[in-house]
Amino acid sequence: MEEVLPHRVAQLLRDARRVVIFTGAGISAESGVPTFRDDLTGLWARFDAQQLATAEAFHADPDLVWGWYEWRRARVRRAEPNSGHLAITTIESRIPDSTVITQNVDDLHERAGTPATIHLHGSLFAPRCMAAAAHPATFPDQPDGEAAEPHEGRRISPPRCASCRELVRPGVVWFGEALPEAALTAAAEAATACDVLLTVGTSGVVYPAAEIPRIAASSGATVIQVNPQPTPLDRIAAINLRGSAAQVLPTLVA
């Protein structure tokens, strides 16, 4: 594979009419937010994220799963968007018809200034009632205002819905659950219509989200991948930039 120079990719982006930026956990890694592939650390080390991110795990042990999500939410609240998130907002400012689609449940794209992020897998900041999504569900008031970083592995009882007393759950899409239809439809439409799709920091193995770059490629878009490691998306990417988001993305908007 020829070494493609970032300035050539930058030109591709400048010439693009419609750009989709598709991100995974890797875009937040340099903000200190662990990826899914990272081995869970500390007291979480004995668990597998893919096992914890399920309705079964929550039913079996709500305090453990809610504690894991509260630990992750506190980590995100203490994190800052990195230069990769900020470079994406520069791309958006230069190309009006650009769409950010993320698999992440953090709010770092929003905090970097991306105006409307499509969240395929929900958000850490949108708790909801197990029984009825329409019931108002909020995080319990933190005694100290800020979400103190619960120590790793701490079990925390989820709050109960004020309307029906059912358990409140994290507002994320668990394995085995359907993605929000409107988000998935909007993402697929953007991928079909774009002429460049930039995929950043995803292992590209979880479906149906992983279809998005493939839809773009099969619709004739140029797919550019930013990832320090090879992934199954290498095969459909016209250009593979081997590097980290915070290092590579700023060179594409210099």
Ligand code: BV8
């Ligand atoms: C569905 C939210 C059907 C939660 C996530 C059995 C039953 C049902 C379904 C299935 C089944 N078996 C398989 C499936 C399908 C399943 C699936 O795809 N499984 C895989 C494992 C094979 N999919 C589902 O279950 C989906 N639902 O199919 O429902 C259905 C339909 C109708 C009605 C009912 C049911 C739901 C999947 C969504 C799961 N939720 N997240 C939470 O966050 O807790 S998935 C989660 O993992 C992420 O959101 C992401 O999508 C996925 C992978 O994570 P990545 O973002 O890619 O990150 P990862 O850690 O994997 O990799 C990081 C990458 O970054 C690496 O490549 C690394 O090299 C790179 N990197 C690291 N550092 C940097 C970097 N890159 C750049 N810069 C750096 N600094």
